Amino acid sequence: MNGQKNTEKYVSAATIKRLPRYYRYLRDLLDRGITKVSSATLAKLMDVTASQIRQDLNCFGDFGQQGYGYNVEYLYNEISDLLGVNESYNAVIVGAGNLGRALVRSPMFARRGVKPIAMFDVEWSIVGSNISGIPVLHTSSLAKFCKEHDVHIGVLTLPKQHADAAMKSLIEVGVKGIWNFTSIEPGELKNQVIVENVHLGDSLMTLCFRMRDGANGTTESNEDESEN
Amino acid sequence: MNGQKNTEKYVSAATIKRLPRYYRYLRDLLDRGITKVSSATLAKLMDVTASQIRQDLNCFGDFGQQGYGYNVEYLYNEISDLLGVNESYNAVIVGAGNLGRALVRSPMFARRGVKPIAMFDVEWSIVGSNISGIPVLHTSSLAKFCKEHDVHIGVLTLPKQHADAAMKSLIEVGVKGIWNFTSIEPGELKNQVIVENVHLGDSLMTLCFRMRDGANGTTESNEDESEN
Numbered sequence: 001m002n003g004q005k006n007t008e009k010y011v012s013a014a015t016i017k018r019l020p021r022y023y024r025y026l027r028d029l030l031d032r033g034i035t036k037v038s039s040a041t042l043a044k045l046m047d048v049t050a051s052q053i054r055q056d057l058n059c060f061g062d063f064g065q066q067g068y069g070y071n072v073e074y075l076y077n078e079i080s081d082l083l084g085v086n087e088s089y090n091a092v093i094v095g096a097g098n099l100g101r102a103l104v105r106s107p108m109f110a111r112r113g114v115k116p117i118a119m120f121d122v123e124w125s126i127v128g129s130n131i132s133g134i135p136v137l138h139t140s141s142l143a144k145f146c147k148e149h150d151v152h153i154g155v156l157t158l159p160k161q162h163a164d165a166a167m168k169s170l171i172e173v174g175v176k177g178i179w180n181f182t183s184i185e186p187g188e189l190k191n192q193v194i195v196e197n198v199h200l201g202d203s204l205m206t207l208c209f210r211m212r213d214g215a216n217g218t219t220e221s222n223e224d225e226s227e228n
Numbered sequence: 229m230n231g232q233k234n235t236e237k238y239v240s241a242a243t244i245k246r247l248p249r250y251y252r253y254l255r256d257l258l259d260r261g262i263t264k265v266s267s268a269t270l271a272k273l274m275d276v277t278a279s280q281i282r283q284d285l286n287c288f289g290d291f292g293q294q295g296y297g298y299n300v301e302y303l304y305n306e307i308s309d310l311l312g313v314n315e316s317y318n319a320v321i322v323g324a325g326n327l328g329r330a331l332v333r334s335p336m337f338a339r340r341g342v343k344p345i346a347m348f349d350v351e352w353s354i355v356g357s358n359i360s361g362i363p364v365l366h367t368s369s370l371a372k373f374c375k376e377h378d379v380h381i382g383v384l385t386l387p388k389q390h391a392d393a394a395m396k397s398l399i400e401v402g403v404k405g406i407w408n409f410t411s412i413e414p415g416e417l418k419n420q421v422i423v424e425n426v427h428l429g430d431s432l433m434t435l436c437f438r439m440r441d442g443a444n445g446t447t448e449s450n451e452d453e454s455e456n
Contacts, residue, residue: 016437019437020427020433021427024427024429028411047413047415047416082437083433083436083437084433084436084437098329098334099330102326102330105326108432109432112433114432176439177435177438179432179435183256185274187273187275188275194438196432196435198431199248199249200336201248201252201336201340202252203248203426204340204342205247205340206245206248206424207381207406207424208311208315209244209248210422211312211380211381
């Protein structure tokens with residue numbers, strides 16, 4: 001758990017950022033019963049160059065065979081392993097509103113090796129209920145719960161005005177990762193925890209700006225934007 | 229509507245990507261009744277350098293006065309205008325499941341000048357109902373509805389296996405922007421429409437990978453990852 005993967009080859013930050021996308025495309029191929037794929041086919045699917053594919057995949061293992069293509073399952077498993085999909089992380093979701101409920105009901109967590117074990121909210125009318133089998137507890141018991149359970153990830157889906165306190169509380173009890181859907185950012189706390197932000201409002205604004213600006217194309221989440 | 233903003237100065241792509249973040253921080257300052265802000269204070273808040281702030285803000289207008297700081301409201305309004313927040317776009321949400329419902333219930337759309345006018349789903353048991361005042365229609369009427377109404381944005385929150393058909397259908401009837409929450413990507417269609425992807429699963433995987441890798445810090449959505 002949380003152990004550093006012993007990768008013999010250096011994997012660049014740029015490649016790592018692309019790995020979840022490879023993972024997604026490879027899973028899709030597997031779902032379709034496709035067992036072998038050439039770098040050219042994968043490149044066409046993913047809209048990148050074949051040489052980019054070869055460069056990315058070669059740098060963390062010898063997955064392909066010249067003239068034969070990649071073994072999809074093997075590649076998928078290796079990338080899953082590298083990404084830690086086969087680990088098991090416990091998560092708490094702070095904020096049992098619409099977004100929190102939508103996330104906990106989706107199969108997303110289970111597929112990525114993350115197990116939601118509790119939701120927290122300040123709304124007494126829902127405290128004591130459960131959503132998709134996950135109990136909703138009162139936010140005042142968040143720190144105590146995290147100390148008593150092995151919580152690795154905190155998901156912040158609560159209103160902005162309470163987000164800062166929740167983030168601090170999670171860090172204090174030793175949570176290692178925060179999946180942050182609120183508009184706040186960790187600021188100086190970023191040295192104490194790993195934060196992955198999903199700023200949906202920013203994404204919608206970017207779409208509107210680009211529509212206005214008139215340039216076609218696609219943009220993508222999950223780029224590292226940490227400054228300096 | 230959709231007109232090119234007549235900006236006299238060139239705004240770099242890197243600056244544009246940062247604008248939604250400026251917008252968010254400035255709105256927060258306004259909410260707190262703060263009317264003036266120095267580049268140093270804004271820099272500390274946003275965890276970037278003051279020179280970065282000055283460079284970003286100077287390149288699209290003379291917002292600041294030496295030794296006085298920025299007028300928060302003026303800056304907020306200018307950025308809002310540049311980002312198109314004061315435009316009004318009509319949106320349809322394809323997929324009235326948990327995520328679609330969570331989005332339509334949030335104040336996010338209204339704040340960004342986007343108005344959801346209908347949701348679509350294949351589930352007859354919810355067709356005819358409404359969610360936060362937005363009617364749920366059957367997906368088979370999507371194209372007809374878009375032709376009859378002035379729909380600018382399609383939000384894809386439906387299962388992956390139907391996403392491709394929905395995207396094609398939206399493009400065919402002239403929708404200009406797609407906010408895509410599905411795991412599919414536009415591929416060759418990207419030349420016909422503006423797509424902003426929110427791949428939540430990729431984001432969660434990136435968090436897990438970084439936790440495993442042991443590096444602290446923060447990453448951010450909304451980076452342009454279009455290849456080549």
